[in-house]
Amino acid sequence: EIFSNPVIQRFTRNKTITAPFVPSESVGELVEVIPLQDADDDALLNISSTRRLALNLSEMQAIRSYYQKEQRDPTDVELEMLAQTWSEHCVHKTFRATITYTGPLPGAAPDAPPETQKVDGLLNTYIRAATDQLSKPWIRSTFVDNAGIIAFDDTWDLAFKVETHNHPSALEPFGGANTGVGGVVRDILGVSARPIANTDILCFGPPDLAHDDLPAGVLHPRRIADGVIHGVEDYGNKMGIPTVNGAILYHLGYTANPLVFCGCLGLLPHESHPTEVQDGDLIVVIGGRTGRDGLRGATFSSMEMDQTTGQIAGSAVQIGHPIHEKQVLEVVLRTRDEQLYHAVTDCGAGGLSSAVGEMSEGVGGTVQLETVPLKYPGLTPWEIWLSEAQERMVFAVAPADWPRFKDICDGQDVEAVAIGHFEATGRLKLLYNDRQVGDLDLDFLHDGIPLGTLEAVWTPPQVEATPTPTRTTPDNLTELLLAMLAQPNVRSKEDVVRRYDHEVQGGTAVKPLVGIDNHGPGDATVLVPLDVQSAEVTSPKGVALSAGICPEYGELDPYAMAWAAIDEAMRNLVAVGTDPSQVAILDNFCWGNPNLPDRLGSLVRCAQGCYDAALAYEVPFISGKDSLNNEYMGADGQKHAIPGTLLISAVGLVPDVSKTVTMDFKQPGNLLYLIGDTQAELGGSLYQIMGETQLTAGEAQPPQPIPQALSRLQAVHKAITVNLIQSCHDCSEGGLAVAVAEMCLAGRTGAEISLMNVGAANLSSPASLFSESLNRFVVEVRPEDAQTLEKFLENVPFAQIGYVTASPTLTIQDRGGNTVIQADVTDLESAWRGTTGQPTSQPTNLPTNLPTIQPPSQPTSQPKVLILHANGTNRDREAALACQLAGAEPEIVHVNQLLAGERKLADYHMFVVPGGFSYGDDLGAGTLWSLDLKHRLGDDMARFVESGRPVLGICNGFQVLVKAGLLPGIDFNGTAQRSVTLAHNQLARFECRWVYLQPNPDSPSLFTQGLTEPIYCPVAHGEGRIAITNDDVLAVVQSQNLNALTYIDAEGSPAAYPANPNGSAGGIAGLCNSAGNVLGLMPHPEDHVFPWQHPRRHRGERGFIGLRLFENGVRHAAS
Structure with missing residues (x-):
């Protein structure tokens, strides 16, 4: 019982397990007609509940009114399609709803007097509004397709999307994560792009959680983590897409509701993605066959979970087949280049119902469901239509192009079937053989949902402050630093990173792991897409990926969390050489039940922070996704909700990959600078998480916004482009102390650091060391370049804090010259990597001009x-x-x-x-x-x-x-x-x-x-x-x-x-x-x-x- 997962496994004691094959069964009554038009409100809610439609009363009433006008009752196909299309997962109704919000005004302090504000949709008021106001000329497409698209150069565009697959990963971690990767890859294929990189940000419960502390029906965090990581590895590696950027976080709030963020970056020729369905186009489905796996996945993901979810909704977890999707990829790109389709989208949540329903909008169509290829017989029409079986894409293909399109599919061993046609009727008709099983008005399907009015309240949490805290002793500060490096959220993730193929496609210029032994924690990854690699270009243009996520701040102030997440994503990019004026971001909101005013209130305040920060950094949102209802009802009636979590994923352009930098210290004798302000901001910090809870009122706040942050990022970027900076690392979890320690262990060299000029004169040593104030970098500079660097930083706060040493020891002194931290680099690395003994080191002084043989003479003819x-x-x-x-x-x-x-x-x-x-x-x-x-x-x-x-x-x-x-x-x-x-x-x-x-x-x-x-x-x-x-x-x-x-x-x-x-x-x-x-x-x-x-x-x-x-x-x- 402890080791099995009932969603995908069975066990017996002393009995034979029956063969795990799906039984072949005949279809009984093809279609069920649901008595709805005469149902009262109680009956409506009962229908929604028993069929797991996840529709509220006003939505069910709107459906009843529609069928009363149609003078008939709905079929099960139609009702299931409406539930899918109107699900929170698909239509994002919370982000579209009108919200009456009571809380501090945007930008006001958390304890400012609350004011009641009307929010006319979170998406339009905050997220899309910021993008529209910035109006960047290099944006190609936002919020209207499967992925956001920006320009890479005059020839190529970049598409970026990040999805979540949280509920499925809680039930079946491998399958949930596996198909999460597959789904976001299809989002990129859905904009006619070639996937060139994957990202994964994973949030789990504590790995050392006692089994007795698990809520009933919940898998242990270690099992979830193992399965999820394996699922990400399996799909990305087999697809040949490098997984190059990510993070793993542990928090008690993710025990019952893990978060699995799967991202994909794609490359496509400019103006190569068609989006206009033509009257008469064939509806073509390619890829995997349809089965019962994934049924009601959209509605399942829109509901809270409890201990019965695995039994009731186990079929909502899909089954992935990455090799099949790899061949689908080949078909998409070949047919794109031959211009053989007018539109394409993927079969994601809702399957054919969603894909064909979206493509039919504004046109209409007819589908013959019996022509859909099945994995096995026995599926009813609604199951065929709603199944979320994987590796499927839908195209609008002109009849004249169908033979060539089919030939390409056959050549790649990809099944392709025309299941119907688009026609300008404004309705979507579904037939099974000669029987009509569905007929919906498309305007009602897509626009008939009643937008709700919600109540939201946010009040700041009560923070207990200590007037005169008892501080740790200097000896304990060294031990604390080592403990921080070993903390699960900070420690090395090398064992996971190396399970992902981050070198396939040959474009990874700045690796996920950097340093003298390729083991240090890189800030961001830089790629040169294979399609632009050339012998003629020795310093190619690149694209960088990063992420920002800091849920601990959100528990104190979601507004501050939003600023911090955007700042983290931006500074990670800038730290490797990205131009901050050429960055776009994606938002992923994961929250609890939005019908609870306090949950929704924190979501509103976070969205307000996103808007203000995006404008301050002049960075547009190009895509996003929300995943709500991440709550679990335990058998004891206790609710387990995740901490409200915002992930910011960033994509930026690197003008010249030869002018990128990494975070490892390079050369003894080089000077070290801290760029940015250090404030007494320890609320939600690693210092506090590690048990240092005695904070003054000023220290207990999370890192605060910095309105002038963009100018600081620009100054750092300019210094990098002229080769003034030899290494650069952002200050994140654990602040300055952890940043410098990571730079030491990555370069296997020491450093002498003084806190004399770090922050204000009255800043305590713990705050100087461990504050997580935003927009800060530690940079390494050659002595001869120091004066020039300081001129670059004349309008930016900075301080010279020390130098790199040949001795492999990190020494940090307080303002009075007293040593407060002293640790051998080997001890730092052992704590961080979770190993003992001396690490195996590469040579530290390798020659810069290695001998090379002369290339052979070029052949006189091209073989x-x-x-x-x-x-x-x-x-x-x-x-x-x-x-x-x-x-x-x-x-x-x-x-x-x-x-x-x-x-x-x-x-x-x-x-x-x-x-x-x-x-x-x-x-x-x-x-x-x-x-x-x-x-x-x-x-x-x-x-x-x-x-x-x-x-x-x-x-x-x-x-x-x-x-x-x-x-x-x-x-x-x-x-x-x-x-x-x-x-x-x-x-x-x-x-x-x-x-x-x-x-x-x-x-x-x-x-x-x-x-x-x-x-x-x-x-x-x-x-x-x-x-x-x-x-x-x-x-x-x-x-x-x-x-x-x-x-x-x-x-x-x-x-x-x-x-x-x-x-x-x-x-x-x-x-x-x-x-x-x-x-x-x-x-x-x-x-x-x-x-x-x-x-x-x-x-x-x-x-x-x-x-x-x-x-x-x-x-x-x-x-």
Whole structure:
């Protein structure tokens, strides 16, 4: 009972468990007619309750009035569709409602006299109003589509969306998070964009919560966290979308209601997204088949939960299939580029009901429900129409374009069906065979909902202040800092970050983890989209992603929380080199029951803060989402509500990625400055959370707004663009002390800090150290640049606070020169990483100009390279770019094209099998693809290899070559398949990290010929361990020098984990055949073909690029 999840698992004791297959059943009465037009108010509420429609009395009355005019009763299809369309999840009725709010005026102090204000919709009054008032010229689309869109440059646009999947993740954490990622990816596909990055911000209950303290029916926070993280990992990695930015927070209020924020950034050509449905267009559905999974998900997400929710609404949790969605992605982009559709949207909440209903608005349509492909028989019409089965998209396709559209779908193994047509009737008609099962007026469907009038009140909480608090002693301050670094909200998330592939697509210029050992907590991530990467542009433009979230402040003042969240998102971007005038933000409000005046009052005050802060920072909202009713009713009648939580996600432009910075200290002797004001603001801070509750009245307030913050951000940005700043880190949780400690441990160097000039003269040491005042940065500056920096900051508060030391010790002195904190960097890092002993360090003084071999002469003719694609392949485009940079003419070819004879392997000079998750790798990495190639293309591949032409398999491609018998080769004692294989990593988890590969100078491999220096590139796999039958077989491999590449550490020596990330036998990273023309390796050399991709470029390290392997292959292919 403790270890099972009844939503997806069953258990018995001493009994056989029945087969978990969905039984085939016949459809009984197709459609139920609901007696509504004559129902009284009590009957209306009973219908809403028993059918879990989540509709209130006024909404049910409006539906009754409609059907009275229609002179009939609704079918179940129609009533369920209305409930979905009018759900809080879909229509955001709280944010559209008129609210009578009593509380302080916007901008007033929390204890200001309350005044009654009328709010004519939170969305229009505050969120959209700020965007409209700012009127930025680079905004393309806001609040009208699946995602907000801004300009990247004159050719490309960026689309950004963040969704929540909270209720499903509480019931089934893996599936909830998995399909949360899938859903937001489809939002990006729904604006015709290619997903290029994912984000995840996760909020859980305390990981050490006693099981007896769990409310009945609630999974333990550790189980929820494990499942959610695995779900995010599974979908993002298999889709080939790098998960590059995120956070994990723990708070008691999230125990019964975890929050799972899933974000996706996309790239699309400017003006490439059509949105106008044409009369006569076909309604085309592609992707996954329809089942009962996800039924009533929209209404389920609009209701509070209790201990019965899992039993009643378990089917509301969808089942994801990322490989299927990867192929849907390919279809969307190909049909977009051929202009084969007039509009597209995804099947999210409400399924076809929502997608077709939205696309039909202003037009009309007819749908034949029996034509919808089903996972299994037995679904009734309303289930077909409302199912939220995953991986489905809906298109408006002109009849003349349908044959070509269908051909593209067939080529990608994606099912596509025309289920009806759009027609200018103003009504949506649903048929099942010859029977009409639904007929709704679209104006009523979309505009008939009565907007409510709500009451809201906010009063500041009573804060107990201590007139003369007893302060911690200096010895305790050191212990407190170490405890802060180990606190779950602060401590390293490296174990989670490395489970996400943050290197796929080859565009991550500033990594999630930075520093001398690629382990420090980066402020934001910077990407260079693959579509704009070019050999001609050495300093490309980039895009940065960050987030701001601080729920503890909201418990004191939601207005202050809104300012703090926006400030955090902005300063994280600026800290890495983003232009603050080129930033857009998204809002995600997660709250409790909005029908309770106090809950709604805090939501109103937070929205007011969003408006004022957005104008102050001149940053527009481009999209957003609210998730309300995040409350759980325990069996004891006690309500468990989340703390009102605002997530601000930010996307900004980086003019030049060569002028970005990271947060790790770089060089002893450099000076340290604190930029910004430090005030006595400890309310809701980590200092208070850690038990330091004795605060004065002034200290007990949360960080206060700074109206002039934008000018400070601009000054920091200008200093970064002229290379004055060597490292930069924002002051966040734990204030100055934690920020400096993180910079020390990331750079593995010490610092001497004085609090003499930090804040006002009467500021206490704890406030100087741990205040979380907004808009502050610690920056590192070369001594010769200090005077110039101070001129840049002449209108900005700043103070020189110390310098970087060669001694690995952090020392902080108070105003009187007394040492209040002194800790070895190893102790700081051990506390932060949760480890003991000495960390393994990279060299701290690496040369800036590493020796490199001369590139081979370019081939006189461009050899043709076939990059093979199968369902689930996700690194084919990086491999194609690497081949192009090496002088070849690459072509990405789907395996179906080879099988159909549309392409012939013999027509190419080089063959690359790239990385990914072919067919999901559900039967083992590369297994299905290898069988497919071996039995259907085996002769062609054998002839290609025998001809001596180069063959390169990377990651999944390496797994395929080994399991197809091409590596180590058919001449390897005749036992290659039994002697060598690839197995799960030794740590039994996916691992993404950069590694050094040493080429074997005696290897026959043509790919490594002439290579003497190591190659530095990332690994990203879960099954990359080369397993060899016994030591005798390993000796044969080594004696024949088939181990073309081996893992080494930064000093060039063989090493164990993490330098050998998977535990491969003999440290082998790559194998070749005896002829030398076939090479397979697990790491990804295609993700290090530009200098800006090096993770420690900011520390002056260069070289070791993986392009050399491709240059050798192309040169031999051309010979």
